[in-house]
Amino acid sequence: MTAVAERAAERREQAPGDGASVPAQIGVLTAHTVQAMLSDRRLLLLTLVEPLPMLLVFGQALSGLARVPGFPRGVPYIDFLVPALMVTTALQSGLQSATRLTDDLGGGLISRFRTLPLWLGSVLVAQSAAGLVRGLIRLVTLVVLAWALFGFRSRGGPLALVLAVAVSLAVAWGLGWLFMLLACWFRRGETLQAAAGLAMFPLMFASNAFLPVASLPPWLRAVAEANPLTHGVTAVRALVLGRPALPAVAATFALALLVTAVTAPIAVRRVRRTE
Amino acid sequence: MTVASAAARTPASAIETAALGKRFGEVTALDGVDLTVPHGTVLGLLGHNGAGKSTLAGILTTLARPTSGTARVAGFDVVADAHRVRRRIGVAGQFAALDDRMTPRATLVLLARLHGLGHRAARARADGLLELFGLTEVAGRTLRACSGGTRRRLDLAAGLTGRPEVVVLDEPTAGLDPVSRLTLWEVVRGLARDGAAVLLTTQDLAEADRLADVVAVLRRGRLVASGTPGELKARVGSRSVTVRPADAADTAHADRALRANGIVAALDPARGTLTVAAASSRQVTDVLRALDTAGIDPGDLTFSEPGLDEVYLALATGHGPDAALDAAPDTAPGTAPDAAPGGPVRGAA
Numbered sequence: 001m002t003a004v005a006e007r008a009a010e011r012r013e014q015a016p017g018d019g020a021s022v023p024a025q026i027g028v029l030t031a032h033t034v035q036a037m038l039s040d041r042r043l044l045l046l047t048l049v050e051p052l053p054m055l056l057v058f059g060q061a062l063s064g065l066a067r068v069p070g071f072p073r074g075v076p077y078i079d080f081l082v083p084a085l086m087v088t089t090a091l092q093s094g095l096q097s098a099t100r101l102t103d104d105l106g107g108g109l110i111s112r113f114r115t116l117p118l119w120l121g122s123v124l125v126a127q128s129a130a131g132l133v134r135g136l137i138r139l140v141t142l143v144v145l146a147w148a149l150f151g152f153r154s155r156g157g158p159l160a161l162v163l164a165v166a167v168s169l170a171v172a173w174g175l176g177w178l179f180m181l182l183a184c185w186f187r188r189g190e191t192l193q194a195a196a197g198l199a200m201f202p203l204m205f206a207s208n209a210f211l212p213v214a215s216l217p218p219w220l221r222a223v224a225e226a227n228p229l230t231h232g233v234t235a236v237r238a239l240v241l242g243r244p245a246l247p248a249v250a251a252t253f254a255l256a257l258l259v260t261a262v263t264a265p266i267a268v269r270r271v272r273r274t275e
Numbered sequence: 276m277t278v279a280s281a282a283a284r285t286p287a288s289a290i291e292t293a294a295l296g297k298r299f300g301e302v303t304a305l306d307g308v309d310l311t312v313p314h315g316t317v318l319g320l321l322g323h324n325g326a327g328k329s330t331l332a333g334i335l336t337t338l339a340r341p342t343s344g345t346a347r348v349a350g351f352d353v354v355a356d357a358h359r360v361r362r363r364i365g366v367a368g369q370f371a372a373l374d375d376r377m378t379p380r381a382t383l384v385l386l387a388r389l390h391g392l393g394h395r396a397a398r399a400r401a402d403g404l405l406e407l408f409g410l411t412e413v414a415g416r417t418l419r420a421c422s423g424g425t426r427r428r429l430d431l432a433a434g435l436t437g438r439p440e441v442v443v444l445d446e447p448t449a450g451l452d453p454v455s456r457l458t459l460w461e462v463v464r465g466l467a468r469d470g471a472a473v474l475l476t477t478q479d480l481a482e483a484d485r486l487a488d489v490v491a492v493l494r495r496g497r498l499v500a501s502g503t504p505g506e507l508k509a510r511v512g513s514r515s516v517t518v519r520p521a522d523a524a525d526t527a528h529a530d531r532a533l534r535a536n537g538i539v540a541a542l543d544p545a546r547g548t549l550t551v552a553a554a555s556s557r558q559v560t561d562v563l564r565a566l567d568t569a570g571i572d573p574g575d576l577t578f579s580e581p582g583l584d585e586v587y588l589a590l591a592t593g594h595g596p597d598a599a600l601d602a603a604p605d606t607a608p609g610t611a612p613d614a615a616p617g618g619p620v621r622g623a624a
Binding site: 020 | 437
């Protein structure tokens with residue numbers, strides 16, 4: 001029996017420390033999630049061509065909107081449109097993180113994670129960090145395609161464009177947490193998609209994304225002005241058009257932080273619940 | 276006490292539960308379970324579907340919280356010290372807890388990294404486990420494309436990435452082919468030799484018999500017996516004697532003759548055999564004398580030791596020679612006698 005106790009003690013000493021630290025867990029899981037994302041070639045390819053139909057259809061079908069009242073003078077519709085597509089791309093990117101999370105929550109690995117010395121919030125933080133990588137890939141693709149094929153130009157210069165991408169990523173981050181909270185609630189991808197679809201349409205169209213707010217009927221204008229997406233679009237658009245953008249940029253970052261601060265702790269608590 | 280000495284300290288028992296209970300609303304899944312598993316021991320937990328095996332495994336692996344009583348694993352309370360428990364346990368379940376989109380190697384490397392190993396150490400650990408479980412060939416294949424046996428083996432390998440000192444296996448061999456099962460048995464024995472404690476739930480009696488040092492039987496959430504396989508067999512009506520009269524026509528006649536002497540036999544008309552529980556050689560003599568008096572040639576005569584099957588039937592279902600068990604005087608020392616009249620006997624490890 002003493003021999004057994006000795007071997008047990010030896011086994012105990014050989015065991016790797018207290019598990020990885022929380023930042024290390026997040027690092028490992030983020031790398032894993034990004035790698036999984038990049039290894040899905042078909043999804044990657046679809047992501048890369050996705051902006052094309054939007055640019056084509058919106059750019060052509062809605063170009064007449066450049067003549068509606070309230071439309072900024074002398075601005076080609078494409079320069080008005082691209083900031084809106086940047087923010088809606090960010091929205092979809094956030095939703096994709098959440099969908100990916102429902103896959104993970106439904107899969108077996110998460111139940112193994114529950115038996116590991118792991119802070120389960122790491123899984124969410126990693127998913128959200130990987131969402132930024134995904135968002136960056138999609139935004140860069142969008143901007144490059146719009147520039148190369150549709151004559152999009154950033155009137156605010158390259159630095160403003162970089163900042164515009166950063167603002168869009170902030171939107172993707174905040175909304176990503178909101179959708180991840182929904183994912184922790186619904187657990188199923190289909191339910192999440194249905195709920196997101198319900199929210200997505202008014203978020204996208206009851207805003208200043210595709211039309212100047214001034215051109216909307218008064219009640220819709222009130223909705224659009226309250227829509228958080230409108231702030232994001234205003235900020236990105238002001239940057240791209242080379243106009244004063246600081247208040248809108250600050251408001252968007254603050255809003256994204258606020259949404260994250262409210263939803264992240266609830267999402268983490270939900271995912272950590274074992275029963 | 277310093278941290279170092281706390282780490283070196285090995286608790287007396289790897290798993291220790293006291294009056295452990297779990298209720299789901301009206302349903303009692305576990306009821307007053309007292310269980311002790313020392314290091315270096317394999318405990319086989321037997322029971323029907325719904326007997327509480329998985330609930331117990333869930334509590335010991337911190338996936339579920341008990342509603343009463345306590346459980347300590349590797350010396351730590353599963354509720355208050357869940358994190359410390361998690362770093363010392365390894366788990367493999369009924370449902371392979373893996374990601375279908377990943378390869379076996381990537382899975383093991385990821386888990387090793389999460390256990391705190393560096394890049395290189397994690398890769399070495401993964402390679403070692405792949406080798407041990409014969410997974411090297413499929414190491415780079417997406418799990419979706421792997422067989423059920425591969426997934427089960429990887430699931431167990433995944434449970435061992437952290438060099439656990441307590442291993443909980445919930446029906447690990449269900450649905451495995453015989454070769455994979457043998458591999459797994461070898462690994463489990465190896466773990467116990469290395470000082471780990473293994474709790475293994477199973478419905479496979481041969482597995483419990485071959486693998487477990489101690490067998491515990493759960494019935495409707497209660498521990499109804501525990502002991503070595505040999506001890507349990509000894510407690511369920513010891514030996515039996517089977518006779519097959521030379522003349523098959525005599526079978527019914529023989530049955531009547533035994534009955535007349537107060538001996539109850541189990542009749543198998545298809546084989547023409549009569550089986551009588553015979554704890555002592557005296558009872559064997561009684562059987563033979565009764566037959567002789569009736570002028571029947573006993574023909575083929577075989578003795579058999581009870582298998583774990585009989586134990587299981589008697590204990591896990593509550594049918595079978597339960598009365599004999601309830602009357603069994605050999606409740607092991609250190610256990611509380613069951614309070615409920617006519618209730619199940621509780622043994623000790």
